[in-house]
Amino acid sequence: METGFLPRGRFQGLLDALHRAGYRCFGPQVRDGAIVYAAVSASEDLPQGMRDHQSPGYYRLERTSSLRYFGWANGPQALKPLVFAPHEVLWRARRLPDGGIEFSTEPPSTDKLAVIGVRACDLAALALQDRHFLAAPQSDPHYAARRARLFVVAVHCSDPSDTCFCVSTGDGPQASAGFDLALSELDDGFLVESGTALGAGVAAALELEVVSAEARAAAARQIEAARERQHRRLPSRNLRAALFANLEHPRWEDVAGRCLACGNCTSVCPTCFCHAGIESPGLSGETSMHARAWDSCFTQGHSYINSVTVRSDTRARYRQWLTHKLGSWHEQFGRSGCVGCGRCISWCPVGIDITEEAGAVCAGAADE
């Protein structure tokens, strides 16, 4: 629901309102040459004027004279690290004097966290991660605790990069659901929409101005331009049949020759949820710690079962990734696992392009 216009000079008011409502704010910042999410307290912390240049295996930032805070597409992270932690201790065990074992869990912090600048692709990914981690009857308490504390301030994407293809997956560039507040950034300020009562409450504290017809038209034009700028696409939103009909396609061997099987793609993918369990016993042997850490279908351990590695070569691993992400996700979650954020293309050290590989394997596939 459109609530009003926030002039650029009063953006700090949003951060202050969130702080007053008890939220710690996380927002985009420049760190080590990329846009990453970190704690922000002042609007000066935001990457004003920064734009990103992305292409397969390539990411660079450029400082421009633009006043905008959100004039870039994305960085290597989505919301994933904030809800599905890269490494977290799930429980500890301690041997008792009587020979028994005592287990204790470590619930994650439930401090309220507002994330500012979230894109439509990442909201679509969050919805998918929710379905994986929160589906009854095995709802994951650690994910649930991290998820429940989130307040999401989305920004409709005005500057997709060369690697973005959210239009093709139907997930962007406009955020349509899953946010508490959503912003359209214009040069002189922000159109503010609320998506939840919680969001409306924060917006009410901002003393927003009435949105002019010009501002509304400019925001719409900007989304349309972002849509038109994207040129990559998947052959179809449902490639399940096409992929499974092509399990012996020569392209799998071809991509295996280029692929490093390093796991960068799955790590930056906002929907990949695979993880490994890691036991770390203390030297004394009296205590132990069980952690969950991001794993990848590109590791050997991922398909290791009782002394057999099911997928020992890269051909099988890449095929597993693509056929799951774009194929069997449909059976599992009712849609593809790709939200078109393009991270796997930019952050692949050798620049393998999922749209190109899927296109080659599924040539001629039409929507099922």
Next chain:
Amino acid sequence: MTPVAAGYKPQVAVHKFASCDGCQLAFLNLGEDLLLLSSLVEFVHFAEAGPVNPEAPVDIAFVEGSISTAKDVERIQLVRARSRFLVTIGACATAGGLQALRNLADGQAWIADIYAIPAYVESLMSSTAVAQHVKVDLELWGCPVSSRQLVAAVRALLFGVAPVEERDKVCMECKRSQIVCVMVAHGLPCMGPVTRTGCGALCPSFGRDCYACYGPAENPNTQALTRRLEGLGIAPAAIGRRFLSINNGAAPFTEAGLRLMHDHD
């Protein structure tokens, strides 16, 4: 394997061959845990720390260093014969070390270039990994290995379980630590995509490129990485030298390095 019986203190030896001694420091750097470790096992031979009894039979022998002299060849057989588990620690013992570069060159000429009286140097013309001479039960990679790796190995052996081998690429650890990729964002010639994890992505966490000190990861695609590094403008011989560095004796790196050196002679 069976767990250690109550009341029995497993006997441990730390042997040194051709090496810089740095990996043994991973024991000495344990701090308070070194006292705990000493209460769990008996160090019967560990010259760098004090006890000297190289011939004592032991439950676990840690071996640092490569096999570099005729005496080494004999001594490693004796170590093997007197040890229940033999664990190599570090790049030298596990892959021949930096000194294995002489395997790819004329070692005799190098000695003649450096020493006034080369006849005094009783080195073999090769420096090789311990596993090329005797059966090795566990290899701990790294230059140097970390205390964390040693503790995990000792603990697993005390429990009587097989130690977990870390074989993933450094990239996995980089991403778990939320480090921005130095290759994609800065164009640095990072070896992480072919290198074994275990260091905690130490170099990338300081913004520099991995130089492969933990050796090859499982399933390394050295050719794809070579093409990428060439694309970054690195000369083939320079890429070759990145493979032929600390772990030049590890097969995937030897092959990749020699291919680059020979293709562009």
